Amino acid sequence: MxxxxxxxxxxxxxxxxxxxxxxxxxxxxxxxxxxxxxxxxxxxxxxxxxxxxxxxxxTCYAGQLVWLVSWYDWNGHVDACTPCQQGRVCHVGRGRRVLHLLTTGLARKQPPLCTGCQGPLHDDEPALPFVWTGQSSEHLGYGHTRCLLRRATSR
Ligand SMILES: [Zn+2]
Ligand SMILES: [Zn+2]
Ligand SMILES: [Zn+2]
Known part of the structure; x- marks a missing residue:
């Protein structure tokens, strides 16, 4: 931590x-x-x-904070973890994802959607944190690992 x-x-x-x-x-x-x-x-x-x-x-401010901190914890792990990046089994990555998604309700966020296909992230599908840059700021989001890999290779 x-x-x-x-x-x-x-x-x-x-x-x-x-x-x-x-x-x-x-x-x-x-x-x-x-x-x-x-x-x-x-x-x-x-x-x-x-x-x-x-x-x-x-209460709401703390909810936002715990959502952000847990997102960055998950993202920090994925950045350094090859199995996570390749969509293979990683229990650490899995644990950080579960912890982060537990904060969705606290932060009053919508259920997570994939940035690539706009579909829901089901528990059994490999997914990664993903950041995209909007007009004025960065937005923290998610994607199915398969959608993000496709994006990366088509660049
Ligand atoms: Zn409030
Ligand atoms: Zn990992
Ligand atoms: Zn997707």
Whole structure:
């Protein structure tokens, strides 16, 4: 487990600040309710942005954080693991994937979809973390190993 230094927390905070869901309520836009769960903000709410008053409740913020940290843990393993990259059996990779996907609900994310084929990631299908760059920021996602391998070889 790597230490979360201030710099790392700041980077994660930036990612969280830009990942709030679409369709905010008027209360959320005004910073009076959490952007994720719409619960009225209290003293423990976290300021998300210097551009507006958006805030998250402590529970939702922690959910986002654990989602990101577990995604990076999984991704860090895959980066250094040949069996994972080739879609072969790897219990460490499997464990990190399971741990990460357990946080989907905490982070109020949709069930994971493959970036390549847009299909769901079934438990018995090899899958990898995958990052794609959008208009303004990076998006952390997933892909079936077979879809990502096809992508890599057709480049
Ligand atoms: Zn909340
Ligand atoms: Zn592995
Ligand atoms: Zn796929």
């Amino acid at each position: 790597s230490a979360l230094v201030a710099e790392e927390l700041e980077r994660l905070h930036q990612l969280i600040a830009w990942s709030f869901p679409p369709g905010l309520s008027p209360e959320s836009v005004a910073g009076e309710a959490c952007v994720w769960c719409d619960v009225p903000c209290d003293d423990t709410a976290v300021d998300l942005s210097t551009l507006g008053p958006l805030r998250a409740c402590a």
